Amino acid sequence: MLSQPPNDGILAARIRNENATGRPIVFIHGAGGRKEIWALVARRLAARLPARPLVTVDLPGHGDSPPPAAERIDDYAQAVSIFLERRGWPAIDLVGHSMGGAVAQRLAIAEPARVTRLALLATGARMPVAPVLFDLLPDNLPAVVEAYKSFGFGPDTPPLLLNQTMEPFAQMDGAVVRGDFVACREWRADDRLGGITAATLILVGELDQLTPLKRARELAAGIPGARLEILPHAGHMLPVEKAEDVASLLAAHLVAEP
Numbered sequence: 001m002l003s004q005p006p007n008d009g010i011l012a013a014r015i016r017n018e019n020a021t022g023r024p025i026v027f028i029h030g031a032g033g034r035k036e037i038w039a040l041v042a043r044r045l046a047a048r049l050p051a052r053p054l055v056t057v058d059l060p061g062h063g064d065s066p067p068p069a070a071e072r073i074d075d076y077a078q079a080v081s082i083f084l085e086r087r088g089w090p091a092i093d094l095v096g097h098s099m100g101g102a103v104a105q106r107l108a109i110a111e112p113a114r115v116t117r118l119a120l121l122a123t124g125a126r127m128p129v130a131p132v133l134f135d136l137l138p139d140n141l142p143a144v145v146e147a148y149k150s151f152g153f154g155p156d157t158p159p160l161l162l163n164q165t166m167e168p169f170a171q172m173d174g175a176v177v178r179g180d181f182v183a184c185r186e187w188r189a190d191d192r193l194g195g196i197t198a199a200t201l202i203l204v205g206e207l208d209q210l211t212p213l214k215r216a217r218e219l220a221a222g223i224p225g226a227r228l229e230i231l232p233h234a235g236h237m238l239p240v241e242k243a244e245d246v247a248s249l250l251a252a253h254l255v256a257e258p
Contacts, residue, residue, distance in 0.1 A: 009082025012064035013057045016042055022052040023116060024089050025254055028080065029056075030098030030122075031180035032169050034063030037097065040243035041250070048251040052093075057083065059103070061176050063168075071179040073099070073187045077106035084114065093117040093254050094198070097239055098211065099180055102127060102187045109195045117254055118198040121238045121246065122208055124215030125193055125222060127184040134181065138174030145170045151209045154235035165240045193222030200226040201253040203246060205234030227253075 014035055025045070027038045035056035042054050060079050061069025070076050080103060084092060094115050096104030101123025108115040136143045145166050153162050169177075200223045204216035213230065220228040229249055234242050 009060075009079040009086070010066055011057045011059070011079060011083040013055050013083070014042075016046040016054040017050055017052060020051050020053045022049075023091055023093060024053045024055050024087075025049070025093045025095060025250075026080070026084070027054070027056045028076075028094070028096040028100030028103050029059065029062070030100050031184055032062075032172050032177040033097075033100070034058050034168055036063070036168060037165070037237075037239050038095075041239050041247050044243060044247035045250055048247065049255060052254070059100075062172075067176075069173075069176040069179050071182040071186075073102045073106050073183050076103045076183070077110065080107055081111060081114075090114060091116050093119075095119040095121070095250065096123060097121040098123055098236065099127070099184050099187075102184065102189070105189050105193070105196065108198050108200075109189065109192050112195065112197040115198045118196065118200040119203065119250055119253060120200065120219060121203045122205060122211050122236050123219070124211045125188065125190040125218055126215065127187050127211060129181045129185045134178065137178035137181070141170065141172065141174040141177060144174075144177065152236045154205060154207050154233050154241050156233050157235070157237070157241050161240060165237060190218060190222060193219065194224060196223045199253070201249065202226055202228045203238055203249060204228070204230055205236060205238055205241070206230050206232045207234060208236045210236040 029037045035058050038056045058065040061067040094104045101120040202219050220226045231242050
């Protein structure tokens with residue numbers, strides 16, 4: 001059972017292939033993020049899957065969605081669920097990155113009839129957060145941004161792309177980011193993964209320091225039939241670091257019917 005979300009599930013979204021009639025593909029961003037993190041992937045995927053609407057959403061209190069934000073994965077999952085109900089989408093494919101992957105897991109567990117196919121990027125059934133991040137927040141978000149630049153990306157990420165990715169994060173309210181980290185710290189689904197019935201693809205960066213390979217392997221072991229793909233030389237920010245690879249892998253996974 002999901003709880004009532006703090007902002008009644010009012011979410012801003014961008015839809016590519018808006019007039020397509022296929023099953024929607026819904027993308028959920030990570031902690032401190034917004035829908036634009038998916039721009040590079042969504043543009044590539046829209047061309048590969050023209051019959052499918054691609055929906056990138058801002059979670060409550062993020063991007064263009066109204067506050068308040070939350071401190072529980074359940075609340076974010078329920079906000080997405082209400083958004084889907086209002087759109088009249090009884091069946092979707094769901095893609096989540098980092099904290100958004102936890103939200104996607106929770107929704108797939110709570111509403112297995114709705115989530116047909118699932119893709120989880122750089123996430124885990126548990127998502128511990130370094131204590132130093134809580135020491136810095138909410139008052140010293142610039143230091144958190146610099147820390148992410150140091151250990152959130154793989155070594156091949158161009159500096160310009162790295163800085164462009166972190167610019168929206170740097171504009172966030174530090175209290176919202178801290179709340180997201182609380183949600184990640186408290187998240188645990190390792191004893192419920194068997195309830196995920198959606199066909200699941202798990203993507204992880206070989207060099208991810210935030211949700212390392214062992215977290216992805218826990219997911220793959222716990223979700224029936226899940227497939228794990230490791231992206232070489234990549235860190236945590238797969239939607240920007242490896243946009244082409246991610247789009248190709250998603251296209252192959254999501255094009256299939258159940």
